[in-house]
Amino acid sequence: MQEHDRPPQRRTPAWPAITLACLGLLAIVVTLLPRHRTWLFQRDGNVEQWVLEGLDLSLLNRQGITFRGEAGGTLRSPPLELPASDIRQVKVEIGSTRAMTGAFTWTSTAGGASSSREVMQFPMKQGQNQRFTFAVAEMTTWLEEIQELAFTFPDAAEITVYAVSLVARSPLARLRQLWDAYWTLDEFTPATINLLNGPHLVTNPLDLPSFLDTTKVYRSTSAGLLWYIAIGVVALIGIAVSLTTHLRSPLRTFVLPILTTIAVLWVVADVRMGIELLSYAKTDWKTYVRQPQEQRQFRDRERLYDFAEFAGRILPPGITYNLIVPRSWPYVGIIRYATVPSIPVEVQQPDQAISRYWVFYNIDGVATEGGSLLHRGQVLRSSGTLLGFFANGSLIYRE
Amino acid sequence: MTTALKLLSLGMGMLPLLLEGALLLRLVEGRTALLRRTERLAYGFLISVPLSGFLVFLLGWANMPLTLLSLSLLHFVVLAGLVAATSLLVCTDAPSSTSDFPTQPSSILNAQCSIPRLPSSPHFSRELHILLLLLLLWLGARIAILGFITLSVPTYQDDAFNNWNYRGKVFHALQSLHLADPTDPLFFGGGQLNYPPAVSLLRTWFALVHGSWDDGVVNATAILWFLALLGSVYHLAQRLTESRSMGLLAAYLLGSMPLILIHGTNPFVDLLLAGLLLLAMALWSLHRLSGDRRWIRVLGLSLAALAFTKNEAILLYLPPLLLFIALDALGRRGWKLDRSRIKGVAWVLLPLVAVLLPWLGFRELYGLGASHGGGHLTSAAFSLTDTKQARIVIFGLYYTVFMEANWHLLIPLFLFVVALSWRSLHRSPVFVPLLSIVFSYLLTSSLYFVTDLGKQVVSQTGINRGMLHLIPSIALLTLTLLAPILERAGVLRKGSGIDEGSPTSAPEGSSPI
Numbered sequence: 068m069q070e071h072d073r074p075p076q077r078r079t080p081a082w083p084a085i086t087l088a089c090l091g092l093l094a095i096v097v098t099l100l101p102r103h104r105t106w107l108f109q110r111d112g113n114v115e116q117w118v119l120e121g122l123d124l125s126l127l128n129r130q131g132i133t134f135r136g137e138a139g140g141t142l143r144s145p146p147l148e149l150p151a152s153d154i155r156q157v158k159v160e161i162g163s164t165r166a167m168t169g170a171f172t173w174t175s176t177a178g179g180a181s182s183s184r185e186v187m188q189f190p191m192k193q194g195q196n197q198r199f200t201f202a203v204a205e206m207t208t209w210l211e212e213i214q215e216l217a218f219t220f221p222d223a224a225e226i227t228v229y230a231v232s233l234v235a236r237s238p239l240a241r242l243r244q245l246w247d248a249y250w251t252l253d254e255f256t257p258a259t260i261n262l263l264n265g266p267h268l269v270t271n272p273l274d275l276p277s278f279l280d281t282t283k284v285y286r287s288t289s290a291g292l293l294w295y296i297a298i299g300v301v302a303l304i305g306i307a308v309s310l311t312t313h314l315r316s317p318l319r320t321f322v323l324p325i326l327t328t329i330a331v332l333w334v335v336a337d338v339r340m341g342i343e344l345l346s347y348a349k350t351d352w353k354t355y356v357r358q359p360q361e362q363r364q365f366r367d368r369e370r371l372y373d374f375a376e377f378a379g380r381i382l383p384p385g386i387t388y389n390l391i392v393p394r395s396w397p398y399v400g401i402i403r404y405a406t407v408p409s410i411p412v413e414v415q416q417p418d419q420a421i422s423r424y425w426v427f428y429n430i431d432g433v434a435t436e437g438g439s440l441l442h443r444g445q446v447l448r449s450s451g452t453l454l455g456f457f458a459n460g461s462l463i464y465r466e
Numbered sequence: 467m468t469t470a471l472k473l474l475s476l477g478m479g480m481l482p483l484l485l486e487g488a489l490l491l492r493l494v495e496g497r498t499a500l501l502r503r504t505e506r507l508a509y510g511f512l513i514s515v516p517l518s519g520f521l522v523f524l525l526g527w528a529n530m531p532l533t534l535l536s537l538s539l540l541h542f543v544v545l546a547g548l549v550a551a552t553s554l555l556v557c558t559d560a561p562s563s564t565s566d567f568p569t570q571p572s573s574i575l576n577a578q579c580s581i582p583r584l585p586s587s588p589h590f591s592r593e594l595h596i597l598l599l600l601l602l603l604w605l606g607a608r609i610a611i612l613g614f615i616t617l618s619v620p621t622y623q624d625d626a627f628n629n630w631n632y633r634g635k636v637f638h639a640l641q642s643l644h645l646a647d648p649t650d651p652l653f654f655g656g657g658q659l660n661y662p663p664a665v666s667l668l669r670t671w672f673a674l675v676h677g678s679w680d681d682g683v684v685n686a687t688a689i690l691w692f693l694a695l696l697g698s699v700y701h702l703a704q705r706l707t708e709s710r711s712m713g714l715l716a717a718y719l720l721g722s723m724p725l726i727l728i729h730g731t732n733p734f735v736d737l738l739l740a741g742l743l744l745l746a747m748a749l750w751s752l753h754r755l756s757g758d759r760r761w762i763r764v765l766g767l768s769l770a771a772l773a774f775t776k777n778e779a780i781l782l783y784l785p786p787l788l789l790f791i792a793l794d795a796l797g798r799r800g801w802k803l804d805r806s807r808i809k810g811v812a813w814v815l816l817p818l819v820a821v822l823l824p825w826l827g828f829r830e831l832y833g834l835g836a837s838h839g840g841g842h843l844t845s846a847a848f849s850l851t852d853t854k855q856a857r858i859v860i861f862g863l864y865y866t867v868f869m870e871a872n873w874h875l876l877i878p879l880f881l882f883v884v885a886l887s888w889r890s891l892h893r894s895p896v897f898v899p900l901l902s903i904v905f906s907y908l909l910t911s912s913l914y915f916v917t918d919l920g921k922q923v924v925s926q927t928g929i930n931r932g933m934l935h936l937i938p939s940i941a942l943l944t945l946t947l948l949a950p951i952l953e954r955a956g957v958l959r960k961g962s963g964i965d966e967g968s969p970t971s972a973p974e975g976s977s978p979i
Contacts, residue, residue: 260623260732262926263724265871289869298878322886323955326948329875329882333722334601336874340724341608348615356618365620372620384639397624404627408639410651 118143122220133227136220142228144216149233151175151213153240155204158232159189162196165224171201174215175208196229204236249290249339255347255366257397266290266339294332301328371398371428374457375405378426381455381463382409388424389414391433398428417447423466430460440464472617472683475676479683480511480690482541483668487514489548494763497555501764508697512741513767515691516774518544519664520821522671526643527828532667533641534674587709588949588958598714605721612731613689617682626685626733629657634669635679648832660834662774662825665735685733692730695741695938696721702748702942706755706895707949709958720941725872725934735776736931742772743783744938747899750791751946754895759806762813770817774825778935784818786905790898859914862923872930873937880944887947896943903936903943 117132121140134142157171168188189199203209220226235241249266253259268290305321355363365372382388390411392398403411412421425440425448427433432443435456440448451466487510491501501509521544522530522537530536590598621627633655637643643663644652653659655666669684676683696717704713720726729737745768753761769788772779791814799807829835867877884891884900891897910932914920922928952958 255622257623258926259728260625260734261928262866262930263728263871265724265869289865289871291869291871294875295868295878318951318955322951323957325882326879326951326955329879333719333874336871337601337604337722340871340874341604341722344608344724344727345611348611351615351619356615366622368622376620400624400628404621404632404635407632407635408652 117145122226133225135223135225137223139219139221139223141217141219144231147214147216149213150240151203151209151211153236153244154209154213154233155202155236156232156234157201157203157216158198158230158234159201159218160196160198160229160231161189161191161218162194162227162229163191163220163224164194164226165222166193167191167220167222167224169221170219171199172217172219173203173209173213174217175210176212176214191226196227252343252346255350257367259347263340263343264289265336268292294336297332298325298328301325368397368401370458371401372405374428374461375402377455377457378402378463379405379407382406382424382426384408386410386422386424387412388422388426389420391415391425391427391430393429402426402428417442423451424454425464425466427464428457428461433460433462435462435464440466469614469617472676472680472686475672475680475683476686476690479672479675479687482545483514483518484511486518486541486544486548487511489545489552490514490517490767491764493548493552493555494767495760496763500758500760502701504697505701508694508701509745509764509768511694512691512698512738512745513771515668515738516662516664516742516771517767517821519662519667520770520774520825522667523643523663524824526637526667527645527824529642531641532637532643532670532674537671537674587704587711588707588953588960589709590711590715590958594957595711595714598711598718601718601722602714605718605727608727609689609692609721609731612727613686616689616731616733617686620681621685621733623732623734629661630665630735631669631681631684631733633657633663633666634673634684637663637667637670638673638679645832654832654834659832660829661777664774665738688729688733688737689731691738691741692721695730695737695744698741698745699938699942702744702752703945705752706748706942706946709949711958712945712949716942716945719876719945720938723873723876723937723941725930726937729934734931736934739772739775739779739783740935740938742768742775743779743787743935744942746772746787747896747902747939748942750787750794750898751895754794754898759810759813762810766813766815766817769814770821773818773821778932780822782910782932783902783906783935786909787898787902788814790901790905794898855920856915859911859920859923862926862929863911863914866923866926866929867933870930872933876937876941876944879948880940883944883947883951886951891947894947896946899939900943903939907933907936 119134122134122136168190170188187201245268253264301324302321305324309320355365364370386409388411390413399413414420434441435453438450439446440451448466451464454465455463484507488506491506491510621631636652636655643654668687672684672687673679699720700713700717703716704710746765749761749765914923
């Protein structure tokens, strides 16, 4: 075939690959910026399971977490499983309305049992925001696994904590933590039907978002960032090859390599998320399906479904009943569903009752005695019948 | 034993729907078969779920009781009617030149009418095929395991125990639509009254077949239409790309997306809507590709079914799709209104109107409203300087699309492939679906910017489910545009490869389906 007989070659545009390369470069730069664990109370605006002992929370907003203690108190971290060897420093940004000397302590597994070690007292000045750095890696008592951090304030004052940071010890420690974080699996929650977070990139297990709060997911780095870095690198290599060799075809230098990269990443992601989805099944199998009825618990709902089914069996069909539960969601919906066609009316006070039938679930102090319905010793109803007892605080009664 | 009984109930409940859908499609195909049997089963099941629900709704409105006897009789009558109708049609067309079939007239149920043969296709290498099959096995294992759990656990999600399942359970308990007293809390099943009751009625049917309400059985119905969706995307991709390899790849890509798999094994309705939307978009593309008007007939049924799934279909997806189909048709052949065009319009619109008129009339009659609230304008709608909501929404849209694990890398792949195909997009048979998807996405996203639905971006309740409706169509589009690129790159190879069978293969059995 002559040159002029050949059909014109379709040209594959190069600009999509070049755009991807630029995005990949940007992703690399962003990822390589120094990172360490920070609870930014200013930004997150929540306590993230930190515990206030002897302290009353007075303000929680973008400025930080502000609390008062009439005689001092302690701010404790969430439960941690933190290899001490991975952390070089602990930093705190804090302010106080009164000058005092605070204390930073931690609890570790060193010595085979949990024990506290006081590291350093930090002198707070009145009315100033200050930053303190604790070089914990140099401390002989910062060992094994750190289980808790705490800041103790001895005097009455209003104190604001703006941020607490844990600085990683080394790049290797960060990499190890990245790997652990990548394989930290989520749980099946009510939000799972709406989104799947996927793995996150953190250099400290404490950085993992609280998966039950979807708003916090935005604050940490998704492992999806790695995808774009990989694609960008491949595109960059493609550009370099195209510029420096005789291979000019964008199809061969950019497009096919990028598509191959996407295919490989897809399979990797599929394995990762497939394992996570199977872990949901495994949890359900272990905690619910294979358990006897009296011991099984379903996800975060414990024994609610068994109680709902119990109520559905006990109550006559087609009635309206008073329902008393710790809070509306998800109890009302699930119990209503189980007792179809009966209809619950959620009741907060005894005088709101609209029916002779009472259904209690997880209400402390509710009991029956000789036909009377009691709550913390107070008689709610003086004569009636206990139709069914499920567990303490969960029963069905008819006046 | 319990699991076996549940599976038996699922099979028995599914059977009439499967047959009805397949026979209905065979009927509208006309004298010469258009679809293969497995296509009819896959597309037909997706279509029959809402349409059979619609029929039950109409009869329930007319006070038919919802019992096992009445619904079984109904299915029997429908099936008998469809078999009779298809038996009466006779095929007289000459067979294709590649067929050895005889030319005497024959019932269309007879396999001696031409069986459409899909072309011998470009295909992946043997090694890639093996990898793909292994990945499909991995997917199949997950569906089986997650499906077993679905069969074994109670209903967990709010929308299911508050609406989809709740209404079905009320219908099941009361054995009627319960329309006597609109002030009754259980009127029309309770829950979201302005939502079509198709899926709820489907669950009522399966509970009746099982003998009692069982969460595992009714929730596992979602797996049935998930499998039908995977089968549909396989066939549609195969047709649009003329490659069975791409069909397998489409099924894997779609099924492996985590949020798709979660919805496929949990009792929500979004995936059914997504499947019907995929079908509607693909059918128009196939009509564009082949010029065969029978695709329009199947399209009409899929649009009618789509309208009776969720409210979003009527508000967000049907209008742009119909608009772009109309523009496309007008653009190609102008405003000429000839007999064939009138027939085409009738095939598209009549089934849709036949469903919408009674349904919307019912809603209007009982004052049920058009939506379940929300969608009120916020201050951001009236201010050019109040950008807080806009910033949150932009970040949320970016993060949920590109950073979460919901769709793996589908969206970047889609954007990449669209960019590569930019110059020839307007000539592609998937151009109308592409426009429709983009328009629907922009329409939904705009609501987040200016209404109180914007909080769904932060809480991530609605934002990903809206995207989920479009994902199967995006996946199909992506692979359709990708196929020629892979062919040019040599990944898809022309040749005999693994194809559908030679032209002289013996005719298939005489089953009508």
